[in-house]
Amino acid sequence: MAHLGIVGAGLAGAGAAYALRDTDHDATILEKSRGVGGRAATRRRDGCRYDHGANYVKLPDERTGDLIRDLGDDGLVDIAEPVWTFGADGEIAPGDGDDEHKYTWEAGITQFAKRLLAETDAEVRKTTRAESIVRDGGGARDGTADGDTGPGGDRGGAWTVTDADGDDHGPFDALVLTPPAPQTADLLAATEWPDDGGALADLRAAVEATEFRTVRTLALHYPFELDVPWYGLVDVEKTHEIGWLSREECKRGHVPDGEGLLIVQLSPEWSTAHYDDSLEAAAAEAATLAADLVGDDRLADPDWADDQGWRYALPNEGLVGDGGPDAAAGAVAAAREAGLYLAGDWVAGRGRAAAALWNGIDAGESIAERLSGR
Ligand SMILES: Cc1cc2nc3c(=O)[nH]c(=O)nc-3n(C[C@H](O)[C@H](O)[C@H](O)COP(=O)(O)OP(=O)(O)OC[C@H]3O[C@@H](n4cnc5c(N)ncnc54)[C@H](O)[C@@H]3O)c2cc1C
Structure with missing residues (x-):
């Protein structure tokens, strides 16, 4: 051996x-x-679960799907709502409609490694x-x-x-x-x-x-659910302060009914400049940016917030x-x-x-x- x-x-x-x-x-x-x-990470707070690193696993090929199913279908979540896009002007538009499967687990994406x-x-x-x-x-x-x-x-x-x-x-x-x-x-x-x-x-x-590039993730919780058709919004031009925003309530088992939990991943430029800002300051700014982007003033005032700085979030090459x-x-x-x-x-x-x-x-x-x- x-x-x-x-x-x-x-x-x-x-x-x-x-x-x-x-x-x-x-x-x-x-x-x-x-x-x-590791970076496929999940946290729990006040009855919510949220994936604050990787949001989901896509299936780049058949073997990944086979492996995920081999690990057990129980608790597997395929996020149904689509990912839409936005650019520097903050204009939200439907994606190309070619949304692949997006997998996580009811107990969170850490289930993959577990x-x-x-x-x-x-x-x-x-x-x-x-x-x-x-x-x-x-x-x-x-x-x-x-x-x-x-x-x-x-x-x-x-x-x-x-x-x-x-x-x-x-x-x-x-x-x-x-x-x-x-x-x-x-x-x-x-x-x-x-x-x-x-x-x-x-x-x-x-x-x-x-x-590697740096990403600071803010999790923003609200006592209401958004009425929008998308799960996530991605900055396709990579010019906005927000790089990615998504709704954890679209993942079964993550957020109690009637509540909302936004994951806001700030751009590498914003994240590097504000890496050491307090949670309070970063959450306030992320919430204002989210409210502007989504066009809903209520989002500027989350009832709680959490964050994670990923200094080494994603490789550039x-x-x-x-x-x-x-x-x-x-x-x-x-x-x-x-x-x-x-x-x-x-x-x-x-x-x-x-x-x-x-x-x-x-x-x-x-x-x-x-x-x-x-
Ligand atoms: C904000 C964010 C969003 C993302 N979104 C997605 C997504 O939606 N879909 C997707 O597919 N991917 C996404 N990714 C990328 C995905 O998370 C990573 O590609 C993947 O998890 C990397 O896995 P890894 O094992 O290579 O590295 P890691 O997950 O970083 O694992 C390395 C491990 O090493 C440990 N470690 C480090 N140093 C030491 C040491 N000295 N001693 C002991 N242990 C150590 C760390 O704690 C960590 O657990 C995202 C990443 C981030 C940060």
Whole structure:
């Protein structure tokens, strides 16, 4: 049996563990938060549930739909109302009518990661922030004299992760890093990998060059429901202060009848400029913007508000790096040879839940294949 370490219990991390579910290998996930799901996140307050990161999962392909149904239809919600559009002038218009399925769960979108992990024997160590990594390059962690031919390459080798409390986790035969690129870059900066032949510096350079944009989400609650035909509004021109606005009451099980809960995601420009504003100030401004956009003055006065700043919300691009795609691919391949994998939406090059998930599954499958030779 071999041991896989995973940093991050978002969809990429859950996907990597899921890929090992029918193998003899075990997986340990280190997650800095108190829950799983990462940016596919749900909160509860006053009888409401709201998805304050990813709003829903679209089905980019058949396999995603099959997987979601395999995880159980109970509590699955397909949001019926459409997404409409607006631009800089705030003029709302119906979308193209080509609305695909938009899935979440009655208990919230965190169900996706929870259900994937429930299919595995993975151990999730919550409130465990990975802080540094060391590669034991000498092989022989399996007790052989000169190492093995496992994922650590012909010299064997294993990865140990130290958390913020100074506790060690591992050694792992393979390690998958799934935090957003800037946080993965921090981890790589705190990685010791002796005799790496320059691979670590190349990998770090590629990861550091992968930019993310910031989104601040405001959840605004009202003691009434809006009478409008849409679920969500998206700024197609990307010029408005609001990038996205939607109604959680369109998701079964999220908001009690007769109440309304708006999710307002502010543009990256607004979010960066107002990232440290108090909840009160940010909510007041978001509510005024929402009232103007929807054309309903009542929205300027929510009865409660909550927020989440996503400093690393969405990747601007995939993993490329200053050296270009070939250099990045070379660095990723060299790290994989040594049992160090990267996964996540930014590795896939698309800030989408399904992209993160399949990227994690691909990493897990690739590791399982390598480990099976042990
Ligand atoms: C506001 C917003 C709206 C979005 N809307 C949609 C949408 O409607 N539909 C859609 O498909 N996608 C949407 N997305 C994108 C989607 O949420 C992401 O693409 C996806 O969830 C990324 O998953 P991941 O596993 O790659 O990363 P993450 O979900 O970020 O998971 C990484 C995990 O690593 C953990 N971590 C970080 N550093 C450490 C450390 N040092 N030690 C331990 N753990 C660590 C984090 O806590 C996190 O749990 C949205 C994202 C945001 C922010």
